[in-house]
Amino acid sequence: MRFHIRFSFLFLLILPELVLGQIRNSGEEENFVFQVKQMDEFIDRFNNANYTPIKKYLKEKYKIEDVNRSDLIKGLFNQQDQDWKTEEIVEFLADVTENKPPPYLDFYDKGWYAELDCAGLYKNKKENFTLVLSIEIIEATGGAKWVIEGVSADFLKIPPIKDYRKGLNPASYGTDFMGLIDALADTANYQNYISSDQQPSQLLLFFDELYEKKLVFKQVNRITYHFLQIDGWAFQVKDFNRNTKNSGWLISSLSQVNEAEKKIYREKILFLK
C-alpha cells in the first residue's frame, strides 16, 4: 500500500509535466502562461476555478478539457526544491481534495498573511524590517483593505523594565492618584504603569518613529505569504523568478500543524499577538 501511494505520487508529480506540459517547445510566452503571476491566480488554481489562464490555454492549445485539482495544486509547489517530504504532500493533497467538502482558499479569508521584507532609512541609516499584513473587510461597505498587523525591526527596541517593583499602589485612589506625578516621570519603568493587555509593541513604536520622521519607508524587497486557514496545515508561498513553467508564486514550505502550533506560528513567525 505504501509503495502504491509512493508510486502514484511520483507518477502524478510527473503528470503535470505530461499533462500540463506535453509541451516541449516551451518558450517564454508559454512559461508566462504557466507562471503563477499573482496571488489571485494562485488561489484560483488552488481552487481549480474555471477561468484560470492556464486552463484556457490548455484547452485552446492542447485540447485538454479537464485538469484535476490535485494536479493543479501539485503544479503550485516549487518543484526545484529537493527536500519535500513526499508522504506529507500526499497527505496534504488528500486533505484538500478528498475531504467532504474539500477546503478552498478565499481571498477574503482570515488566516492568511503577507510578510513583507522592507527597506527603509532609520535616522538616515539603511535598515531592514518586516511588516505583516492581512485582509480586513469593511463591514459598512463590504469593501476590503490590507492592514498592518505586525512589525518586526531590530532597531526598534522596547526598553526593558528596570524595576519591577514600581507601580501605582492600590491605595493611590485615596490621594486622587497623586502618585501619577512620579509614575509618569518614571520613563525607565513605564510598562509597569500600563495594563498588561496594552503593553507597548513594535507596531506602535514603528508608527511613532514614522510620525517623528525618524523612519522613512523605501521599498518592499521580498514577500512571503503565509496560509494558516486550512485545518491541520500551514504553508508559505514565495515568488520564484525564473524562466520555467514552474515559476511565480509557489508553495515554498508546508507544515502539518495543530491549532496550538498555529498560535505559536502567529506569535513567533508573524509577530502577531
Next chain:
Amino acid sequence: MTNKLSVILIVLLYSFCIHQIAWAQEIPKHDMLYKKDGDGVGCMIQEVLDDRMKYKLADNPDGPVYNILKSDVLLAIKSDGSFLVPANPASQWVQACSQDFHKIITTESQVIPAKFVDSSGDQVKFQEATADKENILGKKEVLAIAYKTGEISLLAPPKEAAAGLGKVASFNTFSSKAVRDQLKLDKVDYEYFTQLALDKADKLGFYLSELCNKKADDFDKKASEENAIKLFKHDSTWVTVSSLNKEEHQRYRIREYLRRIRMLAYDQVELQWRNIDYITKLRLGPDGNYYGIITIQQLFRGFIDGKVQYQDVTQKDIEVMLTTYKVEKNGKEELIWDVFLSDIGVQQTKEK
C-alpha cells in the same frame, strides 16, 4: 357612528394583536430546530454530536433530553442568533450578527447590512448601512433577517432558508446592495470592464513604444504622452522602474516616467508590451472603487550605433481602478463608471 368607531377600533386592535403574535412566532426567545418534515421545535439545544443533536423542549425545561439525527434537521437556530445547518456535515455554527447592523439574507445568499429594517408589511423595507434612503425588497427575495439584537426571523420556508443560509459563511462577509445597484456589476458589465482595462493597458504599451520611437517627430510624441496620461485617473500615479544593473527600484510619477522614456539615451529603442491578457478579479476597496491588477511582460532593447547596449524582459503589474466620474448630460450631472490605470509596479526583471 360610535358603533362604527368601536368596530374599527376592535378590528385595528385585533390586527395589532395578530401581528404581534405572528412576530413573536417569527422571533422566538429560545432555540429552534427546523426538522425535515417541516416542523419547528422550540427547544434548548444541549449538545451537538457528530451524528445527532440533543435537546430539551422549551416548554418543558425540566423534562427529558431528546435525540434527533442531524440528517433530520434542516436548520438549528440558537436564541442568540447563531445558526447551524446540521444536515450538511461540513456546516459549522455561524456566529450571531454583530451589534452594528441588522443583516438581510437574500435568496441569492447575499448578506445586506441595514441600519433599520421593517418586515411587517408585504415588503421588507430597510435602510442599507451605507445608504441615506430607504430601500425595498419583496418578501420572496428574502430568506431571513438577522437582527442586531441576536434573533433570526425566517421569511422563507425552513427548507429554502436552510439551503440559502448554508451558503452564508459569516455575517461579516456580505455584498453591499447600494454599491451593486450603483455599479450594476453583473457578469456582462464585469467582462466589459475587465476587457476595457486590458484594452487600456494595450494602448499604454502602444503609446510607450511611440514615445521611444526616435524617428517620430516631437508633435506626435507629445500627442502620445497626453493620450497616455488620459489612461490614468490622475497624474500622481507612481511607476516603479527596475534595471538588471541596480538592486534598488526607482519610482517616478507618471509624467516624469513618460518624459524619461522619451529622453532615453539610446539611438534606437524597442519597447514592446506583450501577453496583455491576464487581469485579477476586480475587488471593492475602502473608497468605493474597484481594484484589480493586470500583469504584462515588457521587452526592452536599447541600441547605440546599431548594437544592443541593454536589453531585458520585465514583468509589470498595473493596478486598475474602476471608479466614477461626473459628466454633465442635458444640464444634469451624471455619474459614469470607467476603468483607469493606476500605479505600475515591477515584479521581475530578467535578462533577455
